Amino acid sequence: MTMFETAPRTRDLQARLTAFMEEHIYPNEAEFHRQVNTGHRWEHVELIEELKPKARAEGLWNLFLPPASDPQGKFGPGLSNLEYAPLCEIMGRVWWAPEVFNCNAPDTGNMEVFARYGTPEQQEQWLTPLLNGEIRSAFSMTEPEVASSDATNIESSITRDGDEYVINGRKWWTSGAGDPRCKISIFMGKTDPNAERHLQQSMVLVPMDTPGVSIERMLTVFGYDDAPHGHAEMTFENVRVPASNMLLGEGRGFEIAQGRLGPGRIHHCMRLIGQAERALELTVERASQRVAFGKPLAAHQHVREAIALSRMEIDQARLLTLQAAYMMDTVGNKAARGQIAAIKVVAPNVALRVIDRAIQIHGGAGVSQDSPLPMMYAQARTLRLADGPDIVHTETVAKEELRRQGVDLRRR
Amino acid sequence: MTMFETAPRTRDLQARLTAFMEEHIYPNEAEFHRQVNTGHRWEHVELIEELKPKARAEGLWNLFLPPASDPQGKFGPGLSNLEYAPLCEIMGRVWWAPEVFNCNAPDTGNMEVFARYGTPEQQEQWLTPLLNGEIRSAFSMTEPEVASSDATNIESSITRDGDEYVINGRKWWTSGAGDPRCKISIFMGKTDPNAERHLQQSMVLVPMDTPGVSIERMLTVFGYDDAPHGHAEMTFENVRVPASNMLLGEGRGFEIAQGRLGPGRIHHCMRLIGQAERALELTVERASQRVAFGKPLAAHQHVREAIALSRMEIDQARLLTLQAAYMMDTVGNKAARGQIAAIKVVAPNVALRVIDRAIQIHGGAGVSQDSPLPMMYAQARTLRLADGPDIVHTETVAKEELRRQGVDLRRR
């Protein structure tokens, strides 16, 4: 196997996944929206449930868990990040497709947390049905009142009271909470406001049907509500859960967050590459069919320049993402933090530029419901903010580069 | 009056308009959305109707018609483009505000067409109630099947049959057609497919309630339907109107389109400057209040860089727009075509960059319904396509520059 070859196992899965997409996903894109837009928007989509067993039967299921999170291969096939990346990219081409393969956010990140940090009881209760795709989950971290890009700012409280924890706080951008099958949320809050800064936070499991848990409203992204998945603003008022719902131990929330966010970020980047690749395909398709000023769009030089620029940017972003995956596999998520930060900046920005060029070449159709492009754009735009805004990751890249060259600003 | 001073008449109107915005528009932004989102979305908004008489009573009404279109001052106060520009900018700061002053698209462009090209009968029937804000209008030009950036591509047919014209075709992006008060559409189509290329098109008046006129669906823009105004896809099947509904004469549609689009474009640019200016204000407000990593956002250098960059880009775009207005006033819309083309490229792109920076500094709130920013973005993005995509205007700027230096590519 040489430098830019793909592992045989991945190549085989790529082929089967592509075939599945062509048989079951692309032909159903309109059907998905039809089901969501019929009747109550916040119901689980039947189409997804029909496709899941098919995907599972073909072995296209739970591909996301790397050996580091599942060393004994109990939960999945045990692909490395580098092996999973090209598969995640393919799934990412249609925004609702990953769930068909049980590989969608935030469930993948949550399952990884359960796999790494859950007790056997927690795993049995929540990880097993999640791995089976029977329930969905949420991750309640971001708060409207504080700049949540710094996790130490989180202000919700988790207070021990006998055998229980009492939880209070307001969260938003709790993605996936719109789906009625979402049964469990991993909640981050402060157990000890007086502890050392990185030891104040804890993560605790909060079943969605616990008294005091309320969805206040669903947020929109540009004009999309992303139903039935959705992004909730939620309140937690004197919510009581058993003490055994604590993850890993009090004060270890920041540690879990750090461990969870790396893989979550690279999965987003892989999917963004897939979105960009698809936007470029749509561009070429449009450019070859639509005629303006007497010749196909592709016969206009500015259209070809757009196509070439997108190709060059996508290829670079993909290679950088694969390199980050390789680093995660070989030196670990922590040592790869500079590489993860870099792709978290590069991938959404590249995807946005590629999608934007695609929109421009599609004309009016490109901003309308006739095209997946504007929704792609809205989602990619959010990813310049979600899991930390560009500047936070840019600072990480800079810090790593300074460190690499022996510069430590703190000593000055 | 020196070079960069504003005319006293404009300064007075600026002050009164700003006061009106502060008293009646900004405080009602949430109310507007509440009214639209309550019950049936496609009803005329009561709030607008309450505010219109107030604006009219204060003389903030029909400010858009330049002397060239209304030489005798019959229809409005007769502000020049240069005088109107700073006012249009202020109205543009809130997307639904221009209608309060009867200065919204596409009605302004349509009223200008009626004023310049309408017969007294057509003016009485349609222009008078439009100037009174009693009815709304639409402009049916763009077609889904052809690249409508070249108006000569329009394929709908207008066929003479006795004392009537019979109209057939499919149109989309017919903005304003969602409002039940929209009563009249100016329809562009071919009367003579065999005529010289610029003489094939005509414009004819089609009352919205004419049999055969159907709204097939409302289009979305990045998830927004812009209700109740909206953007319709419409079919016209064997629609019959009296021959007297023809505007200016058969074969003169392209000529009217050219005359109509210049002012329409500069109005859009003025409003975009207003949107950008408001986005920058929101940015500064957010940057001074939100704290991250222990200090206000504005204390972070990258935030200040964003603010400075937006300020520099807005100021340049505004000056270019004012210069184009001045050229339209002094040498006419046709000779100013290079300047109009330039702002049609510059203003939306500047607005998009400014709004995008504002979104980034707002974090998650910036893409949600809590902020006007994402809808601003969606609308500004559309204006890189509407009335001709960037490349078409870029070509015009290049052609004018080549011509200015004596280069004529056609002779080579």
Add this chain to the structure above:
Amino acid sequence: MTMFETAPRTRDLQARLTAFMEEHIYPNEAEFHRQVNTGHRWEHVELIEELKPKARAEGLWNLFLPPASDPQGKFGPGLSNLEYAPLCEIMGRVWWAPEVFNCNAPDTGNMEVFARYGTPEQQEQWLTPLLNGEIRSAFSMTEPEVASSDATNIESSITRDGDEYVINGRKWWTSGAGDPRCKISIFMGKTDPNAERHLQQSMVLVPMDTPGVSIERMLTVFGYDDAPHGHAEMTFENVRVPASNMLLGEGRGFEIAQGRLGPGRIHHCMRLIGQAERALELTVERASQRVAFGKPLAAHQHVREAIALSRMEIDQARLLTLQAAYMMDTVGNKAARGQIAAIKVVAPNVALRVIDRAIQIHGGAGVSQDSPLPMMYAQARTLRLADGPDIVHTETVAKEELRRQGVDLRRR
């Protein structure tokens, strides 16, 4: 006079200046380089001396001094900044042309200092021959050892000793010092290191032939030495000058620097617009003559896009510069600091982009001695650093914008 009109006096001067350029400057561009490259490079250029009396005879002389610096009109025709701007732009089209009109840096800035702050004796000794173009001058401020973008960092010492000042220090980027006719330098240094931060600096006049003044070497800019003008690194070792050579008084150096730099900056910006305009002309000329792939370059869409983009950027930068000039004329240099800072960022960057596009369209010729473009590029690039790097001015623009909206970061 309306908003975008040019004053009649300026229009007349524009016409005469353009005629002079066409008759005497453009045809002599090769001759200038021939004279410089023949024999010793660091001699005053004969061609310049031949043209000066012609320019003076035509009234194209000392046009730079605004009424604020010369209220009684003793020294020049008294054009406002807004009137001078379009003239300075024309002169700027050829890098050595401004000296022919006695309007070149750093002499204009120095003459402005003498006019505003010089004693009658200082004016007679130095300003009179400068205004006559008989001698040249230098401005010794920047030091190699400190970040001179903050003038308070300047470390050279000026120490009183009886009736004399003793000067010690190392300066670089002392432009104009290469010319043997450069007779006087305005030297900035510290008279009182213990004074309040903005009162430590003073400016003192140092004749170039004073013992202890040495030119150590001439600096290059992208390989160019800009002979015979040049940029010197100089040492001042125990240089003694009479106490009467102090400008304005001890401790007022920072004040003079602030007053000097505003006009100097806008002159640079005006010249940069001229350079950009010329680069665009060369682009169009090349694009209409050179054939590639069977048609003139201008028939390739990417070339037309480059031309249009340059036209749009230049027009915006010019308007912003004119607006800054208008503000300087009407509210004064200090209140116009935000506008001056903005153009100091915008103009060099626009010029660089325009020149870079021109180079690309010229192919190999565009980087060689056959074209003025690479030297233009080198000079424009320097102006993103000289008189303060981009970031310093960007910060000023941001600070002014925050202040305008009532945000004061220092109070937080």
Add this chain to the structure above:
Amino acid sequence: MTMFETAPRTRDLQARLTAFMEEHIYPNEAEFHRQVNTGHRWEHVELIEELKPKARAEGLWNLFLPPASDPQGKFGPGLSNLEYAPLCEIMGRVWWAPEVFNCNAPDTGNMEVFARYGTPEQQEQWLTPLLNGEIRSAFSMTEPEVASSDATNIESSITRDGDEYVINGRKWWTSGAGDPRCKISIFMGKTDPNAERHLQQSMVLVPMDTPGVSIERMLTVFGYDDAPHGHAEMTFENVRVPASNMLLGEGRGFEIAQGRLGPGRIHHCMRLIGQAERALELTVERASQRVAFGKPLAAHQHVREAIALSRMEIDQARLLTLQAAYMMDTVGNKAARGQIAAIKVVAPNVALRVIDRAIQIHGGAGVSQDSPLPMMYAQARTLRLADGPDIVHTETVAKEELRRQGVDLRRR
């Protein structure tokens, strides 16, 4: 060996090459310029000759020839493009270093031509001394009068006359011709103007001392003459060479050019990555040492942003270059043409942005002779033109993408 690992052989050579650079190249940078600037500029540099045997003794010699050009390993160690890339990058960090390792342009490209297409006699006469570093060579293709980006435009004539060819033409940008040790030029011209378009050209060997060969002048790049290597404008007047000097056969010049340019381009890209990497190192060094506004530059956020952006861009450009190298090794230069075209656009543009940021952070020093940055910039800028301007390669990338998706514009 996994995806992003480097081959052991390369790792070993990297280490030894880096050690050589640190011991012999970096410490001699000033000495190189001292030798060139002392006395006659167009003499071979003694320093290079002293270092060559050292490099050769350490096995750091002729590393550039891939197995495809030297299948029997007669001429060098036979590194693949992928193995050579990281080494070429290291050499590229100092512009004159590649020659020390006999890996400099245009000699590498010429040696590859001799290796692939030369007769045993031609190889003995010219390739052997080139491989020994005893002589230097030139490549005479580009002509001032035609857009040479399209090789079929070349107009020089090569006419058979008995046992000789008679050569006439004017060439420029003949790099390396300034060195008195340059003994042979590969000359491209037309043997049959009436042949099919790609069969008109031939390449013939012209010893530099043949009567009728004249160097008219040396071209500058920005202000640099790149002595003693240099870029010549040359005339060939009735130059006669034996018929045996023809390469490969009449009419095969275009074919050789295509084969030669691919490797030449990727070598340039590898060296550009090295230049960019070095510019970033200099940036970090400066940023950690220079103080402005009371803290090191690196403590200013905009400096860290610049560092991070450069790191992200360099890493992407390197990966893309390595992928192109891998494709050349595995599918061949022709099938890899899309990848080669992509890096030919990406690498110079990335290098220019990185170097430009470095210049900005260096302040005035960054444009002067005290820094290698401005010369780096000048050379990188030329590479957006040399071997084809950006747009030509952009078109190739677009064409490959369209082809990949089954779109053939010619059939329309």
